Amino acid sequence: MVETNNDEPLLAIRNVSRRFGALVALDKVSFSIRRGEIYGIAGPNGSGKSTLFNVITGIPFHPSEGEVLLSGKPIHRLRPHEISRAGVLRTFQKDAEFATLSARENVYASAAYCGQMSSTEAKDAAEQALDDVSLQGERRGRAASDLSVFERKQLMIASAIAGRPKVLLLDEPAAGLTKPEVSGLSDLIGAVHSRGITIVLIEHVLPLLLKMSKHLMVLNHGAVIAAGKPEEVVRNPEVVEAYLGKREARL
Ligand code: ADP
Ligand code: MG
Numbered sequence: 001m002v003e004t005n006n007d008e009p010l011l012a013i014r015n016v017s018r019r020f021g022a023l024v025a026l027d028k029v030s031f032s033i034r035r036g037e038i039y040g041i042a043g044p045n046g047s048g049k050s051t052l053f054n055v056i057t058g059i060p061f062h063p064s065e066g067e068v069l070l071s072g073k074p075i076h077r078l079r080p081h082e083i084s085r086a087g088v089l090r091t092f093q094k095d096a097e098f099a100t101l102s103a104r105e106n107v108y109a110s111a112a113y114c115g116q117m118s119s120t121e122a123k124d125a126a127e128q129a130l131d132d133v134s135l136q137g138e139r140r141g142r143a144a145s146d147l148s149v150f151e152r153k154q155l156m157i158a159s160a161i162a163g164r165p166k167v168l169l170l171d172e173p174a175a176g177l178t179k180p181e182v183s184g185l186s187d188l189i190g191a192v193h194s195r196g197i198t199i200v201l202i203e204h205v206l207p208l209l210l211k212m213s214k215h216l217m218v219l220n221h222g223a224v225i226a227a228g229k230p231e232e233v234v235r236n237p238e239v240v241e242a243y244l245g246k247r248e249a250r251l
Pocket of ligand 1: 020023025043044045046047048049050051052
């Protein structure tokens with residue numbers, strides 16, 4: 001008989017460490033993410049946030065120790081494309097699109113590769129994903145390098161969702177956006193979430209992170225220093241000291 005456990009997390013990180021020589025970038029990190037939630041991750045620069053996404057996706061490296069489980073199954077020894085195809089997709093802090101391809105071609109490539117679709121299916125999935133992020137029709141034929149900063153964020157998210165992820169890891173998606181654009185991004189993340197995709201959000205723009213996240217975790221020097229309800233985590237004295245520099249009142 002196959003056992004099912006409704007309480008089982010969608011993604012579980014267990015005692016994950018990552019070392020670079022003597023540097024411990026992640027130090028026995030454990031946390032878990034429930035299906036359908038938006039899970040926020042904060043932490044100062046260099047605290048290990050992007051390294052965490054790297055070891056979860058295998059892009060470009062695996063953990064030194066520990067386990068990553070998707071629906072209870074270990075994925076930390078799989079190759080990056082196997083992890084993507086299992087349903088864990090990410091975006092990058094820096095632009096990662098093919099600059100000379102059109103927006104449509106970029107999203108198509110992602111659907112065909114990560115989603116393992118036939119060309120017809122991938123074309124439909126690409127148009128659907130571009131609809132989901134509201135990238136205007138005429139802009140879809142433009143080279144990615146011709147798009148505005150916000151349009152490139154739309155493209156980045158469309159490329160990720162076209163691959164049909166179960167869980168989407170967003171690494172500082174608000175970087176480089178103006179305040180009104182951050183608000184547009186929040187609508188975009190909400191739209192993706194409402195399609196049933198679980199989201200892990202690393203973000204420096206704290207109002208966005210606090211608004212979107214159901215749970216919040218804070219890293220400092222590669223270790224988890226607090227996790228729980230966002231409004232409680234931001235009042236944790238260690239978080240205030242390490243991350244917010246005693247600026248809690250400005251949140
Ligand atoms: P964050 O995303 O929180 O700003 P990172 O995960 O990028 O932090 O980096 C955490 C630490 O690990 C930093 O000290 C960084 O220099 C180091 N680091 C990250 N990737 C590598 C790498 N490939 N080689 C060596 N050190 C790395
Ligand atoms: Mg980073």
